Amino acid sequence: MTVTTTELAGVGAVSPAPAGEGRRRRSLDRRDRIVGLVAVTPALILVLGFMIYPVLFALYISFNRSNGVNYEWLGLQNYVDLLVDPLVHQIFFTNLKFLIAVPLVIFVSVIVAVLLFERVRGWKAFRLIYFLPSVLSVAVIGIMFKSTFSFGGPVNAAIVAFGGEPVNFFTDGNLAIFVIVLALIWSGFGYQGLIVLSGLSAIDPSVFEAATVDGAGWWKRLWYITLPNIRRVLGFVFIINVLYTFSSLFGFIFVMTAGGPGYETTTLDYLIYLKAFSSANLGAGAALAVMVFLLIGLLTLLQVRFFRITGEED
Amino acid sequence: MTSTSATLSKPARLPIFLLLLVLAITIVYPVVFLASAALRTNADYLRDPFGLPREFTFQNFLVLVNNYGLGQAAINSAIVVLSSLALVLVVATLAGYAMAKLPVPGARYINASFVSVMLIPSQVLIIPIYLLLSRLELVGEFGGVILVYVATGLPFSVFFLTLSFRAIPDAVLEAAKLDGAGFFRTLLFVVMPMGRAGLATLAVLQFLGMWNELLFAYILLPDNTKTLVTPALAQIGSRYVSDQPLVSAGLLITALPPILLLAFASKYVMSGLAAGVTR
Structure with missing residues (x-):
């Protein structure tokens, strides 16, 4: 204007x-x-x-007890009920377990980016291949991993072929989480590797040349120049991963474990869905949704501050 | 950019190539494995899961389409996604052009609210959207899902197109104006052709997001004859988990459009990446 x-x-x-x-x-x-x-x-x-x-x-x-038609004002009661509910505590802890995926995805992504940055023969083809899981639906990736790790699936066939006992990955909560974490890494490293690569490409080439002239080897350059220069990109990748863990596991849980066994793989966002469509009180589901939304907002603020994503270059 | 890449001697680059190759195999091998399993009978697969197929069959695809409704689901998805996509593009083009080039009153506030609603996770929306759409009698209708896809796709789309239309030089628009072109003529014959790369990128991104969406597709279309492809696949995956070839065929059908897009429009998919970062 x-x-x-x-x-x-x-x-x-x-x-x-x-x-x-x-x-x-x-x-x-x-x-x-x-x-x-x-x-x-x-x-x-x-x-x-x-x-x-x-x-x-x-x-x-x-703020209400509701079945979608009638509303009865409860004030903060739904929130209080959730905060003292042991099941919610357990599920929050389950979410924390999924955080193990964050450093793993970032680790693989950085490796991918650093390797692609060397622009070896065919790096563009590699980049395209790594990107493939990013265009697939979580439904596709989830079912792929579910059938691959199912009791009669290829992974167990390989275990048996090497003389092992077949493992039932989805009857144990921690093993199921392990499979979902694998799916998260498999589907995430390509996209995030490319984000990190864009950070690498933004580094001034003359810095590398100067270091090379000074006799710094490849590893030294990686440790003292490359990684420090991409810490903002790494901070950004860290943020999107943590947010993803708290808000976007629904698809994987839905198609792979349906939250089971018991509630062992139920995450907060899956619990919202459960409360919304299988409980008499929609208010509880809505309250949980609002709390998760607030948690995500809070995490974003904290992390943005911590990594100074928006601040000036220090 | 290339100067920095030549920091390693030729022999030192071989291990890098090999590592990249190993990583690529972890992506490609599962896909090839599924594709070959999908073309086998279950008996042939069970005999030797890792072996090569003895005979090829399209039986799995036929069963999925004829008996389990995956063909209908794919058609439903195509209808919903293409309608939503067309609507998003039209509405976002109008808004994006206005936000980029016209003195819209309160533009700052409109922009700020679009950017902030991008942060809303869909879980917050499921209960109120379900209630709202059931009051409008749109639960179980394509129209309901289309509305949700359009609305949830818009904030990013407007934001994205505002940025890409802003790159069009004002002088070109001034010239069009002097030639007597009105709002729609300018939009159709100047803005859209000049912003076509941005539009194509956005179309690809939105298509992928909508085709792959699971949560709203599942809760808003409970009727089996109207189900979309991702919930249909989820159902097949949970019921017939022991029939790997059948499930693999379902995975391939669902994954085919995105894979084709990546293969033939990789330029737009990749350039969408940079924009998707802000999402």
Whole structure:
């Protein structure tokens, strides 16, 4: 807006407009504002109606006992019930177990990025291959790992072929989590490796050249130049991974374990779904959703501050 | 960029190539394994899971399409995704052009609210969206899912197109204006052709997101005849887990459109990456 006004002023200064020209300009500008507003309106209505209103609605439901038709005001009772519920504590702890995937994914991603950065023969083809899991649905990846690690699946066939006993991966909570973590690494390292690679490519090449001239070897350069220079990208990758662990495991859990055995692989976001569609009180599900949303917001703020993602280069 | 890459001598680069190759195999081998399993009978597969198929059969695909409704589900998904995609692109193009080039009143606030709703996880939306759509009698209808896909896809789409349309020089738009082109003519014949790379990237990203979506597809279309491809696959995967060839065939059908996109539009998929980072 300000840009347009200054431009108009500039135009006026260069070529003195005849009388009436200014008024015409102003009316054209007003027309542009109206046209602009009308053009934005459909998007605005859809986002207001199907994103902002639902979030406020969820907040309202969370203060009520509700079956979707009747609402009984409870105040903060749903939140209190969740906070003292041992099952919620257990499930929060399960979420923490999934965090083991974060350093592993980042580790593999950094390796991938550092290797791709050397631009060896065929690196573009490798990049494309690594990217493949990123375009697949979690439903596809989840079922792929589920059938691969099932009791009669290829992994057990290989274990038996090497003389071992078949393992039932999905009757033990920790083993099931192990398989899901493997799926997370397999599906995540390509995309995140490319993010890290973009960070590497942004490093000033002359830094490397200077170091090479000074006689620093490949490992030294990696440790003292490459990694310190991408710490912001690493911070960013760390954030998206932690957020993912708290908000986006639903698909994997849904197709691989359905939260079982018992509640051993149920995560917070899967519990929201369970509470929403199999409990008498929608308020509890909504309250949990709001709490997870707040947790995610809090984590983002803390991590952004910690890694100074948005701050100036220090 | 290439100067930094030549920091290693030729022999030192061989282990790097080999490591990259090993990593690539961890991706490619499972896919090839599934593809070959999908073309075998269950008996042939069970005889030797890691061996080569003795005979090829398309039986698994036929069973999935004829008996388990995966073909119908894929058609349903195509209908829902293509309609949602068209709507998102039209609505986001209008809004993106306005936000990029027109003096929209309150543009800063509109932009800020679009950016902040991008952070909303879909779990927060499932209960209220379900209640809202059932009141509109859209649960169990394609229209309901389409509305949700359009609305949840819009914030990012508008943000993305605003950025890519901003790169169009003002002088070109001024020239169009002097030629007497109105809003729609400018949009159709100047903005869209000049912003086509951005539009294509966005279309690819949105297609992938919608085709792969599971949660809303599952809860908003409970009826089996209207189910989309991801919930249908989830059902097949949980019921017939012991029939690896059948499940593999289901995986291939579901994964085929994204894989084809990656193969033939990799440029747009990859350039979407940089933008997806901000998501």
